[in-house]
Structures are given as structure tokens and as C-alpha cells.
Amino acid sequence: MGLKRFRGRRLIAALLYTGMGFPPVVIGLFVYLLLSRNGVLGSLNWSFLPKLFTPAAMVVAQTVIAFPLVAGFTMAAVMGVDPQLRQQLLSLGATPRQAAVTVLMEARLGVIVAIAAGFGGIISEVGAVMLVGGNIEGRTRVLTTAIVLETRKGNFELALALGGVLLLLTFLANLVMLRLQGKVFDE
Amino acid sequence: MSEARLSDPIYRLKNLTKVYGERRVLNIATLEVYRGEILALVGPSGSGKSTLLRLLNFLEPPSEGVIEFEGVEYGVNQSPKLEKRRQVVAVFQRPMLLNRSVWDNAAYGLRLRGEHDTRSQVQRALAQVGLEGLAQQRAHTLSGGEAQRVALARAIAIHPQVLLLDEPTANLDPYNVGLIEGIVQRLNREQGTTLVLVTHNIFQARRLAQRVAFLLDGQIIEMGEVGQFFDAPQDARTRAFIRGEMIY
Known part of the structure; x- marks a missing residue:
């Protein structure tokens, strides 16, 4: 999308930008409705479709949430590269x-910023994974949903500790990505 | 340059046109580029020089007509195989270097071709442009003249049959202009690389080229050996252009 000019490009960009600001919980709701046993896709019973309340279903929801973020930022980054470079490379x-x-x-x-944004969006996400995954202990409970649960139960210390772990993980992941940006970042 | 070499065309263009929207920017009845020559394309801006160069580089197909390259004809919907296309390379007015080291830039074309042992070739190319010492420097820390020489090294590292130059020294200081002219002359003399040079600078054309073609409004008005072209131009428009009197 960043490389070529074609019909409908503007419309797709508008949809992507909308997707970037779309409330994740609503996406969770859509995925829930699609995958539930009486839902549009769930009722087809195709074996490759993930069942509701499984990690796979959560991956589906997270992918839908992250896609517009990653694609939108990547497109913007690629469009920032001089269009004449492509001609020179072909030459x-x-x-x-x-x-x-x-x-x-x-x-x-x-591009790394795009991946970081997508990662940040989904690691901190609560609503969609709660809906689609169901927060089942040992199966679909993730850090964010565990924090919600423990806070509700009044286990503030555990909730805080989990929050700390989540922060640390996010920090480490972003450190890795900063390394990937490499020398370019230091210039 | 021997007469025998001058009779062996590497390109042969026939009834070539290029149309953008409503505008016909190129209309060439016939043009031959000889193997091993330096051909300069001169003319005012907008005369179709750069478009012609892009067609010779197979970056765009013609709207009508054929380009014959090394004995094979390519029409409107036929582009050469990658292997053939890779024998032609262009250096443009802006160096368009990658945000990497000088060395990696010079090696880029070879890596595209899947060559792993690029060391000696890159080294030689950088030596040819006099930049061995800057190999590890990041490309965007270079001056304009150095950057253009890296662009030239990147192009010659792949040993092209044809090197196309599109205003390669516009915006450069006289010192770097001299260096670059020397590099391409040596390349032509020692390796027999065919050179097509687009320039609005008639002095540069005179210094470098063996033959010169004058383009105006997408057409070749006059073409000839460099001496005859400058000393005894046939067309009134060529005379006006050479004298710098072309009003546009």
C-alpha cells in the first residue's frame, strides 16, 4: 500500500486508520459473536476455526486488534521513503x-514502531481477551485479566505484583525492538 | 575508438513513442547506440531525455515501437528477462543511497544478484571512485560529491554492459565533476562499458562523448559525431541550442 498508487487506496487507508482507533472490546464482541456455537462461523463447525474460550480464539481477536495498528504505521513509514528510491533499486x-x-x-x-505499537496494544488489552478467552485459570487467563480478577477479590498485593511483571515484560520487549532499530536510531 | 566497434549497435530503437496521458513525450523514428561508445543526449529540460533513459533501462515500456537490445526486440508488452535487464544500470542526478555503510551500498547490486563473494569487486569499485578509505562510513554522512561517487561505485561494481547517466554531475562542485568525468571515461576506455549520458551541459557532452544527439520536444533533431555536431551543426535549432540562445 505504501509502494503503489491504486484505486481505492484512500478508502483502505481510511479503514485502516479507523481500525487503529477501534475499541478492542468491540472487536472482542465481534469475534465472540462470530465464533460462538450459534455464531456465523461457529455454526459452520469447520475444524480449523478456533473454539470460543481457547487461546486460539484469543489470538484471533488480538490479531484483528493489532493488524490495523501495524499496517497503518508501516504504510506511513514506507510512504516516508523517497519514491524515487524504488526506481533506483529496480535500475x-x-x-x-x-x-x-x-x-x-x-x-x-x-516499521519497528509499528510492531511496538501493535505489541503494546495487545499486551495491555483486557476486554477482548476476557470476552473471547473467558479468563479460565491455567488456560486463557492472561496477566491483564488476572490483574482485574485479583483486584476484584481484594488481593491488591498480588494484583500489583502482576502489574509489575506486565510492565517489566513490556519494557524488555521494547528494549529488544529498540535494538532492532539499531544504528539508525542513534543518528 | 575503432571503426569496427562503432558499427556494432547494442541498442536499436524503431518508431519509439512514449505517451503520458494526453502528452506524447517521446517520438523517436530511429536511434542506434553503439557498443562501447559514449553517447550524450542533450536538450532543454522537458525534451524527453530522461524518459528515453528510463526506456533504455527497461524501467518503463514504450507506448509504441520496439527497443532492440543485444539483438533481441522488445515491444510494448515485452520486457527483457531479469538477467538481460541486469546488464543495464542507471545513475541518476540524486545518488539515492541506502541508509547503510558505504561498503554495503557499493555491494548492494551484487547482493541482489545473489553473489556472496563480493569483497574484491566492491573493493575495486570503491577504489575506482577513490573512496576506499570511507568504506565503513555511513552513507548519509557523506558530502554530495562523495555520495554521487558511491552511487557510481554501486553501479560499476556489477560490471554492467551499459551505464546510463542522468545528469550525474548537476549540482556538484567542479572538483567532483572532474573526478566523475574521469571515472566514467576510464570505465569506457578500459572496460568498454557503453555509456549514455543525459546532460543539459553541452560542455560536458563535448568533453565526454563521441556522439551527441540533440532532443527537442521528444524528437531527435540532430545527431552526429561530437566534432561535427558542435562545429558544423546542420539544424538551426541545434545551432541556437549550442550557442545558448534557445528560448523556452
Whole structure:
């Protein structure tokens, strides 16, 4: 999308940007309705579709939440690369695919931001995973839903500790991503 | 340059046109580029020089007509195989370097071709442009002239049959202009690389080229050996352009 100009590109961009601000809990609701046994997809009983209240169902919801974030930021980053670069790469003998990879590499600062944004969006997400996963202990309970539960039960110390773990994990993940940005970030 | 070499065309263009929307930007009845020559395309901006270069680079197909390259004809819907296309490379007015080291930039074309042992070739290319010492420097810390020389090294590292140059020295200081002109002359002389140079600078055309073509409104008005072109131009418009009197 960042590389080519085509009909409907503007519309897709508008949809992506809308998706970036879409309340995750609503996406959770949609996925819930789709996957539930009486839902549109759930009633088809296809074996490759995940069942509700399973980790796989949570992955589906999280993917839908993260996709517009990652795609939107990546598109913006790629559009920031000089369009003439692609012509130069093709001239040097790049296949269209090689040229696209190189342009992505040139936009790596922004692409990593896109991944960080997607990661941040879903690691901190509560509503959708609660709805779709069901917060089942040992199966679909994640840090965020556990924090909600423990706070409700009045176990503030445990909730705080879990919050600390979540923060630490997020911090570490972002450190790794900053490393991936590499030398470009220091310039 | 021997006469025998001058009769062996690497490109042969026939009834070539390029149309953008309603505008016909290129209309060339016939043009031959000889193997091993330096051909300069001169003309005012908007005369179709750069478009012609993009067609010679197979970056865009013609709207009508054929481009024959190394004996094979390519029409409107036929583009050469990757392997053929990779024998032609262009250096543009802006160096368009990648945000990597000088070395990685110079090695880029070779890596695209899946070559793993690029060391000696990259080293030689950087030596040819006089930048061995800057190999580990990040590309965007270079001056304009150095950056353009890296772009040139990146192009010649792949040993192209044809090197297309689109205003390669516009906006550069005289010192770097001299360096770059020397590099491409040596390349042509020692390795027999065919060069097509687009320039609005008629002095540069005179210094470098063996043949010169004058383009105006997408058409070749006049073409000839460099001496004859500058000393005895046939067309009144060519004379006006050479004297710098072309009013646009």
C-alpha cells in the first residue's frame, strides 16, 4: 500500500486508520459473536476455526486488534521513503520483491514502531481477551485479566505484583525492538 | 575508438513513442547506440531525455515501437528477462543511497544478484571512485560529491554492459565533476562499458562523448559525431541550442 498508487487506496487507508482507533472490546464482541456455537462461523463447525474460550480464539481477536495498528504505521513509514528510491533499486537490478524488501528496510525505524505499537496494544488489552478467552485459570487467563480478577477479590498485593511483571515484560520487549532499530536510531 | 566497434549497435530503437496521458513525450523514428561508445543526449529540460533513459533501462515500456537490445526486440508488452535487464544500470542526478555503510551500498547490486563473494569487486569499485578509505562510513554522512561517487561505485561494481547517466554531475562542485568525468571515461576506455549520458551541459557532452544527439520536444533533431555536431551543426535549432540562445 505504501509502494503503489491504486484505486481505492484512500478508502483502505481510511479503514485502516479507523481500525487503529477501534475499541478492542468491540472487536472482542465481534469475534465472540462470530465464533460462538450459534455464531456465523461457529455454526459452520469447520475444524480449523478456533473454539470460543481457547487461546486460539484469543489470538484471533488480538490479531484483528493489532493488524490495523501495524499496517497503518508501516504504510506511513514506507510512504516516508523517497519514491524515487524504488526506481533506483529496480535500475540496479532488483526484482519488485527485492525492491519492496529494501524499501521496508529503509523504513525500519517506522516499521519497528509499528510492531511496538501493535505489541503494546495487545499486551495491555483486557476486554477482548476476557470476552473471547473467558479468563479460565491455567488456560486463557492472561496477566491483564488476572490483574482485574485479583483486584476484584481484594488481593491488591498480588494484583500489583502482576502489574509489575506486565510492565517489566513490556519494557524488555521494547528494549529488544529498540535494538532492532539499531544504528539508525542513534543518528 | 575503432571503426569496427562503432558499427556494432547494442541498442536499436524503431518508431519509439512514449505517451503520458494526453502528452506524447517521446517520438523517436530511429536511434542506434553503439557498443562501447559514449553517447550524450542533450536538450532543454522537458525534451524527453530522461524518459528515453528510463526506456533504455527497461524501467518503463514504450507506448509504441520496439527497443532492440543485444539483438533481441522488445515491444510494448515485452520486457527483457531479469538477467538481460541486469546488464543495464542507471545513475541518476540524486545518488539515492541506502541508509547503510558505504561498503554495503557499493555491494548492494551484487547482493541482489545473489553473489556472496563480493569483497574484491566492491573493493575495486570503491577504489575506482577513490573512496576506499570511507568504506565503513555511513552513507548519509557523506558530502554530495562523495555520495554521487558511491552511487557510481554501486553501479560499476556489477560490471554492467551499459551505464546510463542522468545528469550525474548537476549540482556538484567542479572538483567532483572532474573526478566523475574521469571515472566514467576510464570505465569506457578500459572496460568498454557503453555509456549514455543525459546532460543539459553541452560542455560536458563535448568533453565526454563521441556522439551527441540533440532532443527537442521528444524528437531527435540532430545527431552526429561530437566534432561535427558542435562545429558544423546542420539544424538551426541545434545551432541556437549550442550557442545558448534557445528560448523556452
